[in-house]
Amino acid sequence: MTEANEIRAKSFWGKAAIAVLLGGHLCLYVVYALLGEFDPFEFFNVLLLISNFVIAAILYYGDRDVLIGGGIMFLIATHAFIGHRLAPDYLTSGAILMVNILVLYVGVKVNQHLPRTHWYAFVASYFALYGIFIVSLNNSEALFLLFLLGMAACARSLRLISYFWAFTLCFTFFQPYAWESLLLSFFLLTAVFFARGGVNKGLAKFFLATGLTVLFLVFLPITIAVMGEEILNIQPVIEDVRIRAAIGRTFLTATLATLILAAFVVPLTYAMSRLKFPGRTLLLSLMDLPVVIPQSVAGIALVTALGRNQFLGQLIESNLGIAFDNTLVGIVTAQVFVALPFIAKASYSAFEAIPVKYEQVAATLRAKPFESFRRVTLPLASRGIIIGAVLSWARAAGEFGAVVILAPSPETAPVEAYRRFVSVGATEAAPLAVVLVLFSLVMFFLLQASIRFLPRSAGGEA
Amino acid sequence: MSLALRCESLRLRIGEFELRSVSLELGSGGYLVLLGPSGCGKTTLLKTLCGIQRPDEGVVEVDGEEVTDLAPNVRNIGYVPQDATLFPHMKVRDNISFGLRYLHTDEQDRRDRFDRAVQLMRVSQFLDRSCEGLSGGEAKRVSLARSLVLSPSVILLDEPLGMLDPISREELVSALRDIRRETGTATVHVTHDREEAWALGRTCAVMNDGAIEQAGTLQQVFREPATEFVARFTGASNIIPVECERVNGELVGRSAFGILRMNGPECSDRAAIRPEWLQVSQGDGAISAILASVRDRGAFVELEVDAGSERLVAHVPPQQARGLTVGGNLLMRMEGRAFGLPSEEVADA
Numbered sequence: 001m002t003e004a005n006e007i008r009a010k011s012f013w014g015k016a017a018i019a020v021l022l023g024g025h026l027c028l029y030v031v032y033a034l035l036g037e038f039d040p041f042e043f044f045n046v047l048l049l050i051s052n053f054v055i056a057a058i059l060y061y062g063d064r065d066v067l068i069g070g071g072i073m074f075l076i077a078t079h080a081f082i083g084h085r086l087a088p089d090y091l092t093s094g095a096i097l098m099v100n101i102l103v104l105y106v107g108v109k110v111n112q113h114l115p116r117t118h119w120y121a122f123v124a125s126y127f128a129l130y131g132i133f134i135v136s137l138n139n140s141e142a143l144f145l146l147f148l149l150g151m152a153a154c155a156r157s158l159r160l161i162s163y164f165w166a167f168t169l170c171f172t173f174f175q176p177y178a179w180e181s182l183l184l185s186f187f188l189l190t191a192v193f194f195a196r197g198g199v200n201k202g203l204a205k206f207f208l209a210t211g212l213t214v215l216f217l218v219f220l221p222i223t224i225a226v227m228g229e230e231i232l233n234i235q236p237v238i239e240d241v242r243i244r245a246a247i248g249r250t251f252l253t254a255t256l257a258t259l260i261l262a263a264f265v266v267p268l269t270y271a272m273s274r275l276k277f278p279g280r281t282l283l284l285s286l287m288d289l290p291v292v293i294p295q296s297v298a299g300i301a302l303v304t305a306l307g308r309n310q311f312l313g314q315l316i317e318s319n320l321g322i323a324f325d326n327t328l329v330g331i332v333t334a335q336v337f338v339a340l341p342f343i344a345k346a347s348y349s350a351f352e353a354i355p356v357k358y359e360q361v362a363a364t365l366r367a368k369p370f371e372s373f374r375r376v377t378l379p380l381a382s383r384g385i386i387i388g389a390v391l392s393w394a395r396a397a398g399e400f401g402a403v404v405i406l407a408p409s410p411e412t413a414p415v416e417a418y419r420r421f422v423s424v425g426a427t428e429a430a431p432l433a434v435v436l437v438l439f440s441l442v443m444f445f446l447l448q449a450s451i452r453f454l455p456r457s458a459g460g461e462a
Numbered sequence: 463m464s465l466a467l468r469c470e471s472l473r474l475r476i477g478e479f480e481l482r483s484v485s486l487e488l489g490s491g492g493y494l495v496l497l498g499p500s501g502c503g504k505t506t507l508l509k510t511l512c513g514i515q516r517p518d519e520g521v522v523e524v525d526g527e528e529v530t531d532l533a534p535n536v537r538n539i540g541y542v543p544q545d546a547t548l549f550p551h552m553k554v555r556d557n558i559s560f561g562l563r564y565l566h567t568d569e570q571d572r573r574d575r576f577d578r579a580v581q582l583m584r585v586s587q588f589l590d591r592s593c594e595g596l597s598g599g600e601a602k603r604v605s606l607a608r609s610l611v612l613s614p615s616v617i618l619l620d621e622p623l624g625m626l627d628p629i630s631r632e633e634l635v636s637a638l639r640d641i642r643r644e645t646g647t648a649t650v651h652v653t654h655d656r657e658e659a660w661a662l663g664r665t666c667a668v669m670n671d672g673a674i675e676q677a678g679t680l681q682q683v684f685r686e687p688a689t690e691f692v693a694r695f696t697g698a699s700n701i702i703p704v705e706c707e708r709v710n711g712e713l714v715g716r717s718a719f720g721i722l723r724m725n726g727p728e729c730s731d732r733a734a735i736r737p738e739w740l741q742v743s744q745g746d747g748a749i750s751a752i753l754a755s756v757r758d759r760g761a762f763v764e765l766e767v768d769a770g771s772e773r774l775v776a777h778v779p780p781q782q783a784r785g786l787t788v789g790g791n792l793l794m795r796m797e798g799r800a801f802g803l804p805s806e807e808v809a810d811a
Contacts, residue, residue: 357547360514363534364541365561366612375560379551 014066025077246416254397257335273351295401330407335396346388350381390447466490466648472520491646495663503672512541540609540617546601548593583607599630698734718770722800730802740776743795
């Protein structure tokens, strides 16, 4: 129990406090009336004085909580003194008084019955709200009172206070993106508050909170783009033939690029996981190279090698009839180049994680090497491979830099978005951006969902 | 008797470890228990026999045909690894029928083989479960069934009873007996537990540090150990120096413990005595000893006694240990014979 609870009205200090507050109110009343500052028979002023006497009587005879009683009297006295100056009219002043009394009551109860942290949070919240609404937001008393009531209602639980503050901040400082930021911050708070775990829970929760905050700052633009655009703006974009063609082309080329990659990278990485050969480590690091090289540089490198006027490009075009500049083949080539590391890394680690004992046992069960690869190793690695393929597909579909340099002209969706941005500006290109984000999200979720049905990796088996 | 499995002078070097000229023979329908401590090369030997490892030198024969350079899938040897190694992405049913499609037989035959193996290993109740939920014993039985459907000439079991609770062990022991009785498949059973040898084996080989120390029937290996290692590993923990001589055609050893009847063809200067052959007794030939410690081991009581200058370990029935006090005197007697060991120079060579 807190010390405050021990102070009762019957004690000496309790009586003294009541006497000082009541006396103070009475003195001010008389002094200001004599100075002619206000009308002593004004209804509101009389009401304040009478209510103060009533409270004093209740406190004295009724053995009530002196913190609440004294606090209420203090509030009444203060409001009688400054109320009609700060607030535009008596009605507002009265409302502020009532809400303040309620907050005082809640505050005292929080102080008495809940841990210290709740009390600190409550007091800090009060002053923060005061600062936001009275100081920063042009004296908007009505909003202040409304939010204060909300805060008092949330005072029981720190979680509710946190949600309350997320709401308040989103609707004051992030006003233009209120709903978007509210969605993300509520998600964050829910994740942190309902996180369960064993060892080092506090530290892990802290990491979760900070990590999610940064993550949400990354996601905020996407959320704003998707939630901010009206469905009517998107309609013409969806019906635009050029854009439809661009999306279709992106889908086709990215899928082709991924299939090509899968066809030669998966066997290669299997071999690398099972064999030791000179240059193996070098090859492993080289597979990451396309991630490091800037996309535009990759595009320039590809043009230098495969362009119409270059030796290799000319050789292939004259012998095989395949051109790379401004063709679908060019697009696929650029996409294959930039998407390679994702599927390569994922499928290498998938194969690496499968113990050789499975293949050895399969061999003793009469399976030929290819059969044991097909029936044991490949299914066990499929999850990793598909995850890599999904990432590769996404990378290929989203590739802009290399594609725009090698094959700018049958436009893929990212190239088309850039065209629009350059020709008509960000606002006009926004609906297209939204459509592309939605398209990517749908594809990504579909592929992720399909992964759930694949076997888990073999590492866990005893 | 034709030989199901034979290997001769197998040598294999993997880093520090080495198999040093291993030779083994196993008749068809035989059951060989390969005993040895951890790290002695038992698993490597099995892998070499079934073709997962290729030997540097030596010959492996299955059913009289040389298979040394053949891949595992054409050897007709089944292999059940220590951890069962079921394919985790397949159901039990698919695991068991994994190899069936590589037999060039008709559908009916495959179904019969599958049913026989399932019935023999009593796995029918979880055919449609995934492998992840199986207990250790269940996984072992599935793994056995998976090998048995292919009717291999030899089946190699790597610690089949390891890491199992007592009840699962009992079930698996009876399953292994069923295999021997119903299919007559020649079996090599690797373990470090000598109880398993007696529960299942007919013949036995003791392996140490990449080489076979002794091979023979269980009785031979356990009662006439060829080396000190075999004696210790088979549980004859009392090894004492003796002066041996031949009296009336029988070998007799004089030791600090008294006069021992000795086993073996020749005289030697050390004798091994199994702890369970020493009993508390009052009768003739009993030897006085001082009790150094008593430890109740449940089924028997382990006594450490000082007799002469030697400390010996005896496993006696609980009723014999009643009323004994540590530090007190007691009379002991040996049932059976001590066995002579080759002298140390020979054993070290």
